[in-house]
Amino acid sequence: DAKTTQPNSMESNEEEPVHLPCNHSTISGTDYIHWYRQLPSQGPEYVIHGLTSNVNNRMASLAIAEDRKSSTLILHRATLRDAAVYYCILGGGSQGNLIFGKGTKLSVKP
Amino acid sequence: NAGVTQTPKFQVLKTGQSMTLQCAQDMNHNSMYWYRQDPGMGLRLIYYSASEGTTDKGEVPNGYNVSRLNKREFSLRLESAAPSQTSVYFCASSVVKGVQPQHFGDGTRLSIL
Numbered sequence: 001d002a003k004t005t006q007p008n009s010m011e012s013n014e015e016e017p018v019h020l021p022c023n024h025s026t027i028s029g030t031d032y033i034h035w036y037r038q039l040p041s042q043g044p045e046y047v048i049h050g051l052t053s054n055v056n057n058r059m060a061s062l063a064i065a066e067d068r069k070s071s072t073l074i075l076h077r078a079t080l081r082d083a084a085v086y087y088c089i090l091g092g093g094s095q096g097n098l099i100f101g102k103g104t105k106l107s108v109k110p
Numbered sequence: 111n112a113g114v115t116q117t118p119k120f121q122v123l124k125t126g127q128s129m130t131l132q133c134a135q136d137m138n139h140n141s142m143y144w145y146r147q148d149p150g151m152g153l154r155l156i157y158y159s160a161s162e163g164t165t166d167k168g169e170v171p172n173g174y175n176v177s178r179l180n181k182r183e184f185s186l187r188l189e190s191a192a193p194s195q196t197s198v199y200f201c202a203s204s205v206v207k208g209v210q211p212q213h214f215g216d217g218t219r220l221s222i223l
Contacts, residue, residue, distance in 0.1 A: 034211070043114075043200050043214030044153065087152065091208070098212060100145075100152030 004088045009105045012078045020073040020104055022088030027068050034091045034098065035062065035073045037084040044087065044100075047073065083108045112136050116201050116215035123191045123222045131186040131218050133201030141207040142184035143168075144176060146197040147217075153200060159184055160207040191222045 005023040012018040024033070035047040048055055048062045050071075055062040061074040075082055087103040117132045135142065140161045145153040145168075155168030159178040173195060175187045184203075188195060198219050202212040 041216075043202070043216050044212075045214070046211040049211065098153075098155075100154070102150070102152050 003099075004090060004101055006086075006088050006101065006104045008102065009107070011107045011109060012075075012082075014080060014108055014110050015077050018075040018078045018082070018106065018108075020075075020086050020088075020106065021070065022072070023070045024088070024090055025069045027090055031090040033062065033064060033068075033071050034089045035060070036087045036089065036098070036100075037082075038087070038103070039081075039084045047086070049091075078106075078108045080108050080110060082106065114201055114203055114213050114215035116199075116218050118218060119216070120219045121221070123188075123220065125192060125222060127191050127222075129188050129191060129220075131188075131199055131201075131220075132183070133185065133215060134183045135201075135203040135213070136182065137203060137205075137213065138181070139203035139205055139213070140181070141204045142178065143202040143204075143212065144174075144184070144186045145200045145202065146170065146195075147200060148197050156186065156199075158207070193222050196220060196222045 032049050032051050034049040036044040038044045048060050050062045063072045085103040085105050087100050089098045091098050114135045143158040144156040147153045154170050157176040159165045162181045165176050177185045198217045200214050200217045202214045204212045
């Protein structure tokens with residue numbers, strides 16, 4: 001299964017945009033790129049996913065590099081409630097499951 | 111809409127005791143999953159059920175058994191609990207195995223003394 005590389009932690013100021021990077025140089029042609037986040041003491045929450053084209057939804061935007069070897073999750077205006085661990089995952093794997101790494105812990109300062 | 115419901119939320123066991131963690135989803139999803147999360151780590155798949163009547167091992171199945179009771183319910187059993195199984199357990203479901211997003215419960219925090 002292809003792996004992803006994310007920074008361990010990032011900081012942001014409230015109401016500013018946040019760009020969370022993810023490298024996945026061994027991605028296969030059929031791998032979707034998923035982003036989940038996990039707020040403290042909660043289960044992971046789906047954020048967004050895409051295959052080749054950039055994607056937008058009410059929570060975030062996903063920018064995918066043309067060669068698909070990297071992607072960026074964009075939170076347009078961070079709030080305190082966005083403080084969480086963000087996981088970049090290539091899915092669904094040989095078993096169709098999500099393979100979670102350690103993710104990026106995002107801190108948002110007021 | 112409840113989504114994925116896990117019971118209990120917290121449990122303390124003694125080494126050697128048995129226990130069943132319950133999970134139910136009300137979204138009519140075909141696939142269900144059990145993960146464990148150790149401190150500071152990502153989630154690891156224990157078992158999954160692609161559809162009613164089927165179960166398969168994940169990355170870390172040793173020491174666990176599962177039952178897909180019906181389409182809604184997927185239980186995880188620890189036959190003889192060990193301290194190494196102290197963890198937070200998450201159940202998830204998805205429309206189908208693979209691409210579809212997974213929906214997670216809030217977890218069961220299990221401590222084994």
